[in-house]
Amino acid sequence: MSVQFRQSPGIHGQLKDRLIQSVEMGHIRDAFSTLDMMTQNNIQPDLVSYCVLLKSCIRRRDISRGRLIHHRLLQSRVEPDSVFLNSLIALYSKCGDWELARDVFDEMGEKRDLVSWSSMISCYAHHNGKESEAVKKFLQMLELGFRPNQFCFAGVIQACYGGDLLSIGLSTFGFAIKTGFLNADLCVGCALIDMFAKTEDLVSARKVFDGMPERNIVVWTLMITRYAQQGVADKALELFSGMSTNGFRPDQFTLSSIISAVTELGSTHIGQQLHSQAIRLGLSSDVCVSCSLLDMYAKSASKGSMVDSRKIFDKMRDHNVMSWTAIITGYVQSGGQDNEAIDLFNKMIEGNVRPNQFTYSTILKACANLSDANIGDQIHGWVVKSGLSPVNCIGNSLVSMYSRAGKMEEARKAFDFLFDKNLISCNAIFDGYSKNSKMGDAFKLINDNLDVGLTSFTFSSLLSAAASIGSMSKGQQLHGRILKLGFQSDIGVCNALVSMYSRCGDIDDAWLVFKEIANMNVISWTSMIAALAKHGQARHALELFDEMLCSDCKPNEVTYISVLSACSHVGLVKEGWEHFYSMSRDHNIIPKIEHYACMVDLLGRSGFIKEAVEIIESMPFDPDDLIWRTLLGSCRIHGNMRLGEYAAEKILKLKPDDSAAHILLSNLYAAAGQWENAAEVRTNMKQRCVSKEAGLSWMEVANRVHKFFVADTKHAQARKIYAKLEELRIEIKKMGYVPDLNCVLHEVEEEQKEKYLFQHSEKIALAFGLISTSAPRPIRIFKNLRICGDCHNAIKLITKHTGRVVVLRDSNRFHCFTDGVCSCGDHW
Structure with missing residues (x-):
């Protein structure tokens, strides 16, 4: 039974005071209970009460209660004024319902004031696809004689951030200068900085920034952030230094942006200084700052160590989806720590934190790295339940994950489910087909006339697949399509064609494509040198290398691997030594383990086993299994039992389940007629479940x-x-x-x-x-x-x-x- 009050000014005032007090204390339910009590006792709430409740809904983005207040007011005898109606426009705009905001605006009639116009302009400016409506409203307002304020200028400038409206944005810029708003109001300056920055015109954005007579921390942070986001990290750092010189104290948003900029620069020392500053300012536990620090330490860590990043993560009081995603991404990107990333993802789920599309995309990459479709299937199930399957970054990760696990049927389903297939999506599925030697399916997909155009990456990937299975006919079909679509001038495609013809065994056609390349890069030269080397034309390969040097194209590490391989393939020991020494002497390229492996192969196959051992002992790093396997192969050729056993022992210490080492050692024993030793090696393989790759x-x-x-x-x-x-x-x-x-x-x-x-x-x-x-x-x-x-x-x-x-x-x-x-x- 409701409590009844006598009608009296005192009771009305008490209930109104109670309602306002409840709102101020954040007790929105109590405030609405008071409103109900007033209605039940025939006490008419006044406009102030409705306005107070409506503004609390705006702060909370509570459109349901906001609509209820709107409905209550319409049923009452209270006439809404422009303040209330403007608040309604603000509520509907901020809650994403531009149509209701427009309806309120249209019904205001003579009650429209400057705030009404600026609210509606801002509403349209912040809704994708409605930017032109914001411009129209701005022009209508001017025709009716209203003088725009700073919010009108800021709104219409935000609507002109890109596309066809940029010229109008520039005109508005001039209008703002003439009316004095650029120098008088910060929000107009911020909108202009954003407009220029989002069209990648940071020079103009900086001119606006420099021309502002007054700047607060928001303006400094905005300019620093835009520099950082567009990869101009050095400018961001320079501006941050200027901000500190001008006496401004960075907030969590400033620090987050500048730490991201320093991460791009790879300057861990400066990043550590910023970390210290964050601690002094009491901002190190802020989620944005912590995530930026976490990312910085993950990307700058030596040998993929996540120790510092994990310390940051563990010290955070509260974890949200941003912090969980940051630490998971760090482990995936650091390499070789995908299992830890999956463990963290499970803890995130257990902690009732809902993953977003970036979390799912990253954890699917971890599954792809592990080629673990079982865990990937489970995560795919969560993705489906969350309704995020059609999101491109997730769909692309699903395609990649299933492809790397060899499950191309599931990869195709994930691809087909995407609403918006873009170039990344298409390249992901083509790459999957290529790596799984599904050339027929790849060609069928091309012939399906996808809305998305084929790219140079697509052709390069498919040409690589054709080469891997030796399908000359498929490679030639691709070459024909490349010519038809006009990709023959793309350097990446040309290099892929050289590689395809070479790997399919047609060195003559590879040479013809190579000679037609207009602007050869280091990959072009290296691909052809490697092709000639593998086809036994070592002298020609070395002559081409000399021609490359004369063309002022600087060789890289891979070029020298091809050159040394050429020497190895035909036993050019003297030339091999000359090129090995010239790497560092003439081109400042420090030999890596692959170069040493080439020299061990060259010396060992040519019978210089002693010299091969000497170069292994002279290496500035410990020999890996590749080096010892190369030496073991030479020992098998020349029947050096003692050294062969030593090399095999070294390999099996590094990789106990290495099948190649077991087979080479067994072959070495068998060739020497030591059948018992050969059988012992084979028995050991069976016991360790080490299988020999079948000849195919x-x-x-x-x-x-x-x-x-x-x-x-x-x-x-x-x-x-x-x-x-x-x-x-x-x-x-x-x-x-x-x-x-x-x-x-x-x-x-x-x-x-x-x-x-x-x-x-x-x-x-x-x-x-x-x-x-x-x-x-x-x-x-x-x-x-x-x-x-x-x-x-x-x-x-x-x-x-x-x-x-x-x-x-x-x-x-x-x-x-x-x-x-x-x-x-x-x-x-």
Whole structure:
């Protein structure tokens, strides 16, 4: 039963005072209860009561209660004045309902004042797609004779931040100068700084800043922030110093922006000074400042250490989505700490902090790095529940995560679910198809005529995929489309074409593309040098390197890896030493472990095992598994058992489950007839669950890739293939072929060993190529492992017998067999 009051001025005043007091104390429910009590007791609330309640709703962005107050007022006999109606426009505008704000404005009629116009201009200016309406309202206001105030100027300038309205913004700038508002009011100056900054005209923004007679901390912070956001960190730091000189004390927003700028500069020393200043000012626990510090320490840490960043995070009193996202991002970007990022994400969920699109995007990258689709599936489920699946940054991360886990069907579903497919989305799915050798699906997607145009990155990625599987036909189709779409002048695409033709075994077409490049960069030269080196044309590669130096194109670290590899492929020891020393002497390039590995390979394969060991001992850093594996390969070639065992021991200490080291050591024992030791190595592999990569050869015939494993009988033409093999075996034996039984690493009878030799995958692929293609087309074969000595000798004789050219790419280089001779000069 409601409490009844007698009508009296005293009771009305008491209830009104109670309502106002409740609002001031933040007890909004009590205030509305008082309003209900007044209505129930037939006490009419006055306009002041409604205004007080409405302004509390504006502060709280509480549109539901704001609408209720509006409705109550319309039902009452109280006539709203311009103050109340202007407050309604402000409420609806700030809560995102521009249509209700417009309705109130339109119904005001003669009650519209300057505040009404400025509120409506500001409302339109802050809503995407309504900027032109803000300009129209500004012009209507001028036609009606109103003199704009600072808020009108600020609103219309904000509406003109970009696009077709920029010229109007510049005109308004001149108007503000003429009317004196630029020098008289800070909000107009801030709006102008923002307008110029958002059109990337920081010079004009700085002129406005410098021309302001008075500046407060907001103005300084705005200019510093815009410099930092647009990558002009040095200017931001210079301005921050000037702000301090002028006696202004930075707030949390200033510090957050300047720390971000220092992070871009990579100046940890200055960042530490800013950290100290934040502590002195009592701002180090602020979320924005803490997140900036966390990001700075994560990006500047040596060897990806997150210790300092974690200390910042752990000291924060409260964590919100921003701080959680910052620390998770730090762990993902630091490299190799993706599991820790996932653990933190789980703690974030347990702490009832709701992830946003940036959190999800980052944690999906961690799953992609780990190739862990299981955790990725769970996170995808949370994304779906949160309704964020169509967001581009999340969709792109989902495509990448599923692609790297080899789940292209799920990657395509994530791609198709995106509302707005942009270039990043398309490149992500194309890259996924490429890396998973799904060239047919990639081409189908291209032919679907996506609304988004193809980019140079798309073509580069697809060309790389075609090269990886040796699909010359797909590469040629891409080349045709590149010419049709006009990408032939793009340097990145041209470099990818050189690489594609080279890796598909066509060095002549690679050279033709290279010679057509108008402005060669270091990648162009390096790609062609590497191509020639891998095709056994080392002298040509070194001549091209000299030509590169004469063209004033400076070589980089990768160029020298290609040059040293060229020397290694044909045993040019003297030239190799000369180029190794010239790196640092002539080009100030400090040799890295990859360069030392090239030298170890060059010396070891050429029989200079002692010198190879000496260069390992002279390295300024500890040798890694690559160095020892390279030495072990040389020991296998030259039968150096003692040093081979030592190298294998070193590898297995660094990587106990390294399959290559186990296989090389086993082969070394087997070649020396030490079958018990070889068997022991193989047994150890089984016990440690270390599996040997199966030998695989493949070739493309009639736009289809045919794969062959060792002793493969699954191919539809298996009978014809093995009949051809037997025919070839008989013919090359007449030519003097002697099976190299040392290449059979099993203790069996010699007759059985010879049978095993003719079951190698590259021989099966060659036999298929001979029965399914005709001269003069070269037979192009691709193999995942190095070709064995027996296959190398046999293919030389087969090419002499058949007159066919065979181009074989193994894991190390190309072998072009013609009339019984190989381009490698038997040095591989």
